[in-house]
Amino acid sequence: MSRDRTLPALAIACALLLGAAALAPQWLVFLLALALAKGLVVLGLVLLMRTGLVSFGQGLYFGLGAYAAALLSHRAGLADAALMIVAGTVCAAALAAILGLLLARYREIFFAMLSLAFSMILYGALVRSSALGSTDGFNLHAKVFAGIALSAGLERRVFFAVSVVAMLCVGWLLHRYLASHWGRLSTAIRDNELRVEYLGASVYRVVYVNYVAAGALAGMGGAFAALAVGHVDPETAYWTTSGEFVFIAILGGTGNVLAPFLSAAIFEGLRTVANQYAPNVWQMSLGLAMLAIIMFLPGGLWTLLRRRGAA
Amino acid sequence: MMFRIGTAVFPFLFCALASLGAWAQQPLKIGVVTFLSGPAAGPFGVPARNGFELVAEMLNAGRAPAPYATKGFGGNPIELVVIDEAGGPQKQVAELRNLAQRVDYVVGYISSGDCLAVAPVAEELKKLTVLFDCGTPRIFEDAAYKYVFRTGPHGTMDNTAAALYALERHPNVRSIAGINQNYAWGQDSWADFEAAMKALKPGIEVRTSQMTKLFAGQFGAEISTLLASGADLIHSSFWGGDLEGLVLQGAPRGLFQKHIIVLSAGEPGINRLGSRIPDGTIIGARGPFGPFAPDTEFNRWFRSAFLERYNVPPNYASYKAANALFGLKSAYEKAQKAGAANPNQDQIIAAFENLSFDGVGGTVKMSLGKGHQATMENAIGTAKTVGGELRMVDVKRYAPERINPPEGMKSEAWIKSGFRK
C-alpha cells in the first residue's frame, strides 16, 4: 500500500505559500489569494462530486459569504477580518442547512439546475437592491485581524497567510473525512445509491451533510475572495461564476484535497496570461486550453502527479 | 590607425547620441482598459480604443492642434498597452494589479462596477489612474482619492439635463414611464430622471417602470405594456443592442409616435440606426459630444481625423477617450512648466487637481471630488431626418453648474432637493 503523502504535501505547500505571503510581490500574493479562495469553494464541490452530485449553484454561497463579510464593515462598522471570515462561513452554512433539506433529494441534472435556480434568485435579489449597490456592488475595508490592527500594505499578506492556514486545516479535515466511514459512504452513493440504501445507511443524511459542508466551504471562500479583492458585486452569485468553479473542479480532478487549489492557481494563471498576451481572443485561448486539458488529462491535472508517484 | 578610426567613428557616435538625446526619453507607457469583447465592445469599447489610438498617434507625431502641439507628453512619446475590460470587477482588479507593474499610468474603464472596484486598488498601488467613461457619481461622492481622476462628467447630468429639456419642450407632460436595463446604470438613470421630473414638476405621474434584463434584446411584452400605459413621455437609458432593439421593435408599433421618447444616452445609436430613429426623439450624448460638439477647429480636426481613419464618425466614447489623454497631457505639461523636466506622479497629480483644459467638445473643469472629478456642459437635442440623414435639431446646452451637484453634496440628495445650489 502506498503511503498517504497528503499531510506532508499539504504541510510543504503551506510552508511555501506562507513564504510567498511574506516575500512574494503584491501581484503574486493577490493571484494566489484569489486562487486559494476559489480553491476552497472547489474543495466543497469536489466533496459533492465524490458523492455523485454536480452543483451549478455554489455561487449562491460564494456570493452570500462575500456579501456577509462585506456588510460587516459596510453596515455594522466592524472591520475585523477574522469576524468577516466567520460570518461568511456561518451565514453560508446556515442557508445550506435550510436549502439542503430540499436539495438533498435531487440528483443529476435536476440537482444542478435547482441549485442554479437558487443562485440566480440570490443574484436577482442583489441586483434589485440599490441599497447594496445593485450590479456595481460596494467596497469593503478590513484593517484588523482578530483584534490586531494591521499596518497599511500588510493586510493583504496577512489575509493570504490566514487563508493558507485555513487551506491546511480544512484540507486535512476533509482528507480525514473522505478516508473515514462517512467519506466512503459518499463514494458508494456515487457508485450505486440504491444499494447503499438497501445496506441500511441513510443516503439522504450523507448527501445533506456533504451539501452543508460544501456550502460552508463556499461561504468561507467567498469571504476570503472579498478580502482579497476588496470589492463585492452580484456577479459572484451568477451562473457563470458557478460554472467556473465546476470547470476548476474538473480541471484538477477529484483525486486529492490539494487538487482544487492547484487547479485554481493554474486557472487564474491561464486567464491572466490569456488576457495579457491575447486580449482580443482570450476566450478562444481559454477554450482551447480547456479542451487540451480535457482531452489529454482525463482525470484532471492531478493525475499528472499521481502517475509519477505511483510509478 | 586606431586613433584614426576612433576619430572617424566618434562624430557619428556623437551624432547618434545627440539625436537619441533629443528623443532620449523612454516612452511613457499608458495602460488602456476598455471593452474589446462582449456587448459593450461595439457601442463603446472599440470606439473608445480607436479614440485612444488615434490621439496617441497624433500626439506622438506632433499633429494635434494647439494647445497640444508638443510631441507626446511634453516631448516624451507615449505608448499604449491595451487590455480588455470584460470579465467583471473581480477580474479587473486582478488585471489592474498586473497592468500597474508594466505601465506608468492607467487610463480607462467604462463600467461603473469596474471603476468602483479598481479605484481603491489604484490608490493602494499608488498608480495614477484616469477613469474616462463610467457613469456612477459614487466614485468621488462616497470616497476621496489622491491617485484617481475622472475626466468624463458623471451620469447625473445626463438625466437632469434630459428632464430640463423635456419639460422645456413639452411643458404639458403629465405622466411618464420608463424602460431601462435592470442593473445599476439603468436603475440609477431612471431614479435620477424620475426624481428630477418630480422635483421640476411636482404631481407628475409615473405609469410604469419597465426594468428589462440586461441584453434581453427583445421587448415585445414591455413595449405592449408601455403602449397600454398611456404615458405622455417615456425615458430610456438603453444602449447598444438593447437600444437598437427598442427602436427596431418599437418604431413599427407606433411607440415613438404615441409617446415622447427620451434616450438619455442614445447618441451612439445615431451612427448605427441613423434615420430609423423617428423624428421627435429626444437624445442625449452624456456631454457635448458627437453631433453636439461645437463647431470649433479642434472639433473639426478630431472628427475628420477619426472619420478618415475609421470610416465612422466618433461617438461619445471616442470623445471621452480623447479627453482623457488630453487631460493627462495637460497635467503633465503643466507640471513640466512648474519646473520638473520629467515630472513624477505627485507633481502630475498636483497639476491635475482642479485643472481646466480644452477637451474635444468643450472645456473640461476638474471641479468636483476635490479637484478629481470633471464637469462639462451638457447638450440635448431632438432628432429629425433631413434629406435622408438624421440631424439633431433644437439643441439646448446646459451649464455645468446647473446640472451637476455642488461639491460635497451627493447627487441623489441634490436632485431630490430640487437642484438646490
Next chain:
Amino acid sequence: MNNLLAVVFDGVVYSSWLFLMAAGLTLIYGVMRILNIAHGSLYALGGYTAATLAGAWLAAGQAAIGSYAMLVAAALLVGLVMGPLLERGLLRWMYGRDEVVLLLVTYAAFLILEDAIKLIWGVESMLLPDPYSLPGNFHIGTLAYPVYNLLLIAMAILVGLALAWALYRTRQGKLLLAVIHDREISAAMGIDVNRVYLVTFTVGSMLAALGGALTAPMIAVSPGIGVEVIVLSFAVVVVGGLGSLGGAAIGALMVGIVRSAAVHYWPEAELFTIYLVMAMVLIARPKGLFSAPEARKI
C-alpha cells in the same frame, strides 16, 4: 379584456421563441445525454448568418419575400455545417466520459465559437429590420402588433408538429425514440447509435440556428446574444422534462406567459420569474413535467 389578450399574446410570442431553442436542446439531451452549452453559440451563428445572407439578398435588390427564405436557408446552412463539425470533430472523441466532462467540452466549444464569431463578424452589431417591418401590423384592441410575431408563432407550431411527426410517425424517428429510452438495448438491437447521434445533433443545431435566424430581424445581432439564451433554454428544458418534446412546449408556454404577466403587472419580478417557475416545478415534480418513469437499475 384587451389587456388580458395582450398579456396572453405577448406570452405566446415569447413562448414560441423559447420553444424553438428548447426543442433542439431537449432532443440533444434526450438522445445523447449532453447538455449542449454551445447551443447559445449556434443561436448566435444562426443570427449572424441570417443577417449576412438576407442582408446580401436584399442589398442585391431581390424580392423582399425571398429574404424569409434566406432566413431559413441560413439556419439550415449553419446546422448542416456546425452540427457534423461539432459532433464528429469534437464530441465523438469524448463519448463514454462523464456527463459533466461533456458539458465542459461544449462550454469550451462555446468560448471558442464566441471569439470566432467576433473574428469573422467584428464587434459592430448587424441590423436586418426589413423582414420584420415588411408584413405590417395588426391590432389587438388599440395595441399594434407586428404581423411578424404571428409568423414566429406559426413557425414554432410548424416546427413542433414537424418534429412530432418525424419522431412518432417515421421509422427514423422511432429509432431515435428508442435510443432516448435506452441506449444500450438499442445498440444491442442493431441500431446504428453513432448515426443517430449525428442526425440528432445536426437537427438540434439547425433548430438553434433557426431560433437565431428568426430573431435576427427583431434585434441587433451583436456579440453576446448567445449567452442569455443558454440559461433560458436549459430552464425550459428542465421544466418540461428532458427529452420530451411536448414537455418543452408546455414548459415554454408556462415560462412565457408567467413572464408576460410579470412584465405587465409586476415588472420588478421579471428577473426572477423563470427561476421561480423552474424551482416550483422541480419541487412539485422532481424530474420535470413530462419525464418518463425510469426503472432503477440495481
